[in-house]
Amino acid sequence: MTTLPAPPLAAVAQQLTGGGRGILAADESITTMSARLEQAGVPASATARRDYRALLLTADGLADRVSGIILCDETFGQDLADGRPFPVAARDLDLLPGIKVDTGTTALPGQAGALVTEGLDGLGARLASYAERGAAFAKWRAVFDVRTITPYAAHANGHALARYAALCQEHGIVPIVEPEVLCTGEHDLAASAQATRLALRSLFAALDAAGVDLTGIVLKPNFVTPGLDAAPAPADEVVVATFEVLRDTVPAAVPGIAFLSGGQPTEQVCDYLRALHARGDRPWSVTFSFGRALVSAALHTWAGAPATVADAQRVLLANCRSAADATR
Numbered sequence: 001m002t003t004l005p006a007p008p009l010a011a012v013a014q015q016l017t018g019g020g021r022g023i024l025a026a027d028e029s030i031t032t033m034s035a036r037l038e039q040a041g042v043p044a045s046a047t048a049r050r051d052y053r054a055l056l057l058t059a060d061g062l063a064d065r066v067s068g069i070i071l072c073d074e075t076f077g078q079d080l081a082d083g084r085p086f087p088v089a090a091r092d093l094d095l096l097p098g099i100k101v102d103t104g105t106t107a108l109p110g111q112a113g114a115l116v117t118e119g120l121d122g123l124g125a126r127l128a129s130y131a132e133r134g135a136a137f138a139k140w141r142a143v144f145d146v147r148t149i150t151p152y153a154a155h156a157n158g159h160a161l162a163r164y165a166a167l168c169q170e171h172g173i174v175p176i177v178e179p180e181v182l183c184t185g186e187h188d189l190a191a192s193a194q195a196t197r198l199a200l201r202s203l204f205a206a207l208d209a210a211g212v213d214l215t216g217i218v219l220k221p222n223f224v225t226p227g228l229d230a231a232p233a234p235a236d237e238v239v240v241a242t243f244e245v246l247r248d249t250v251p252a253a254v255p256g257i258a259f260l261s262g263g264q265p266t267e268q269v270c271d272y273l274r275a276l277h278a279r280g281d282r283p284w285s286v287t288f289s290f291g292r293a294l295v296s297a298a299l300h301t302w303a304g305a306p307a308t309v310a311d312a313q314r315v316l317l318a319n320c321r322s323a324a325d326a327t328r
Contacts, residue, residue, distance in 0.1 A: 008216070009169060009172070009173075009174050009213065009215070009216025009217075010213075010215040010216050010255060012096065012136055012137065012174045012216070013137075013174050013215065013216050013217060013218050013255045013256060014255045014256065014285070015067055015068075015096065016067050016068050016096060016137060016174065016176075016218055016256065016258070017067070017218055017255060017256020017257065017258055017284075017285045017286075017287045018255075018256060018285045018287075019067070020065075020287075020324055020327050020328040021063075021064075021065055021066055021067040021287065021324055021327075022065070022066060022067065022258060022287040022288035022289060022290070022320075022323055022324060022327065023066065023067060023068045023069070023070060023098070023176075023218075023258050023287070023288070023289035024056065024062070024066045024068070024069045024070070024289075024290070024291075024294060024295075024320070025070045025139075025260075025289055025290060025291035025294075026053055026056050026057075026069055026070060026071060026072075026075070026291065026295065027070040027071055027072045027075075027098075027099075027100035027139065027291075028072065028291070029072060029104070030049070030072070030074055033049050033052075033072075034049070036299060037049065037052065037299075037304075040299050040300050040302075040303050040304070041303050041304065042302075042303060042304035043304075046074065046078075048304060049074065049075065050075065050078045050080075051304075052299065052302065053071065053075045053078075053086070054080050054081065054086075055298070055302060055309055055312055055313060055316075056069070056295060056298070056316060057069060057080075057086065057089060057090060057093065057095070058080070058089070058093070058313075059313035059316050059317055060313070060317075061317060062093065062095065062316075062317065062320065063093055063094035063095050064324075065317070065320040065321055065323070065324035066095060066320055066324075067095070067096060068090075068095055068096035068097070068098050068136065068137060069090055069095050069096075069097060069098065070098040070099070070100055070137075070139050070176075070289070071086055071087075071097065071098065071099055071100070072099075072100050073099065073100070076097070076099050076130065076133070076135070085133065085134075087133055087134035087135060088134060090134075091134060096136040096137060097134055097135055097136055098135060098136060098137040098138060098139060098176070099130045099135045099137075099138050099139070100138070100139045100140075100141075101119060101123060101126060101127065101130070101138045101139070101140060101164065102117045102118065102119040102139075102140045102141055102164070103117075103118050103119035104117070104118060104119075105117050105118070105143055106118055108152075108153055108156060111148065111150055111152060111153050112148055112150075113145070113147075113148040114144075114145070114148040114149060114150060114152075114153035115143050115144075115145075115148075115153075115157075116142075116153070116156045116157055116160065117140065117141060117142050117143065117157060117160055117161075118160075119140070119164075120160060120163055120164065123164065123167050124167050124170070124171070127167055127168060127170075127171040127173060128171055130171075130173065131171045131172055131173055135173055136173065136174065137168075137173055137174040137175070137176060137218070138164075138168050138173050138174070138175055138176065139175075139176040139178060139220070140160070140161055140164040140165075140175065140176070140177065140178065141178040141180060141220075142157035142158075142160065142161055142178065142179045142180065142199070142203075143180055143182065144157070144179065144180065144181045144182065144195060144199050145181075145182050145184070145185070146181060146182070146185055146187040146191050146192060146195045146227070147185060147187070149181070149195045149198060149199065151198065151202070154198045154199050154201075154202035154203075155202050155206070157179065157199070157202070157203075158179070158199075158202035158203040158204075158205065158206035158207075159206050161177045161179065161203055161206065161207070162203070162206035162207045162209065162210035162212060163210065164177075165177055165207060165210065165212045165217060166210045166211065166212050169212060169213060169216055174216055174217065174218060175212075175216075175217050175218070176217070176218045176219075176220050176258070176289070177203060177207070177217055177218070177219055177220065178220035178221070178260065179199040179200060179203050179221060180220075180221070180222050180260060180262065181195045181196045181199055181221075181222050181224075182222075182262070183222065183225050183226075183227060183228050183262045183263060183264065184227060184228055184229075184263075185227035185228070185229060185230070186227050186229045186230045187226065187227040187230060188226050188227075188230055188231075189224065189225065189226050189233045189237060189238070189241055192222075192224045192225055192226060192227070192241070193224045193241050193244070193245050196221065196222065196224050196245050197245050197248065197249055200221065200245065200246075200249035200250060201249050204249060204250065204251060214251055214253040214254050215253050215254075215255060217254060217255075218254075218255070218256055218257075218258055218289075219250060219254055219256070219257045219258070219284075220257075220258050220259070220260055220289050221246070221257065221259060221260070222259070222260055222262050223238055223242050223259060223262070223264070223269065223272050224238060224241040224242040224245055225238050225262075225264070228263070235268075235271050235272060235275060236275065238272055239272055239275040239276050239279075242272070242276060243276060243279060243282065246282075246284075247282075250284065252283035252284070254284050255284060255285060256284055256285040256286070256287060257284050257285070257286050257287070258286075258287050258288060258289035259272075259273060259286070259287070259288055259289065259290075260289055260290065260291075261288070261290040261291065261292060261293035261294075263292065264293070265293070266290075266293040266294070266319055266322065266323070267322070269288070269290070269293055269323075270288075270322050270323055270325075270326040271326075273286065273287075273288055273323070273326040273327060274325075274326035274327075277326060277327050286327065287324075287327045288323045288324075288326070288327070290323060293319065293323070294316060294319045294320055294323065295316060295319075297315045297316075297319065298312040298313070298315045298316040298319075299312070301315050
């Protein structure tokens with residue numbers, strides 16, 4: 001049997017973010033996913049987590065709206081009921097399999113509560129294993145709070161993201177780089193813009209220093225919004241602020257930007273995405289990489305009952321359709 005060479009990283013990055021499709025984030029940690037299952041009335045177990053992720057992956061027609069699915073390590077190593085490993089099944093269903101590789105955040109010493117993401121130790125060996133098992137892309141999330149972000153915190157996380165991205169490309173995997181400025185808090189639009197600009201400038205300076213090929217990455221940023229506890233801003237102001245920050249910080253070589261939802265309502269983030277997509281002066285594709293905004297309703301519809309799988313999948317597909325339509 002002849003093994004075809006892997007497509008170039010740039011082609012994979014374009015496939016992930018172009019063509020009116022987005023990326024489904026189903027990569028919650030065991031702890032987070034277990035808590036969400038229990039909130040939906042489902043006893044948490046490895047089997048329940050597998051069944052839930054299988055429900056998402058096998059929704060008929062998902063690939064019409066979604067290009068790839070991000071999995072956590074547990075799910076990446078599990079099999080569906082028919083015996084196929086998740087990454088194999090994903091490719092069979094015309095979805096690129098991805099893997100979350102960071103190991104979470106810890107306090108950054110001396111930075112008054114700012115966080116840094118860990119997981120670089122042994123990452124090269126893990127990426128080699130994921131690549132061998134079919135991973136097309138990976139994800140690493142850095143987290144920033146508007147109240148605690150500092151130039152040093154932005155630099156530390158940018159450095160970690162750059163090391164991760166360089167290792168991914170070394171192993172033939174497209175890195176999704178995710179510098180998320182959280183929307184929790186009472187900050188205004190200007191404060192969000194300032195924090196997001198700082199995070200992105202530090203990220204791209206580090207990527208450049210590490211020699212990362214920008215044509216073979218995907219950027220996963222937040223929309224620039226006021227904090228959830230502040231007065232909301234009109235959608236057009238959010239879109240203008242977001243575009244201005246991206247225009248000033250993201251090189252045109254980046255093929256695509258896949259926005260995170262950040263806990264915002266599905267309809268609202270789709271409105272932001274639709275308006276941003278309509279701009280003709282952007283050099284990058286824009287799409288979505290949503291998790292909760294797409295899957296929360298499906299989880300509660302399913303609630304662990306085999307009889308409700310089809311209903312839950314219909315809810316999932318409707319949300320994916322709304323998000324994808326915002327990019328078409």
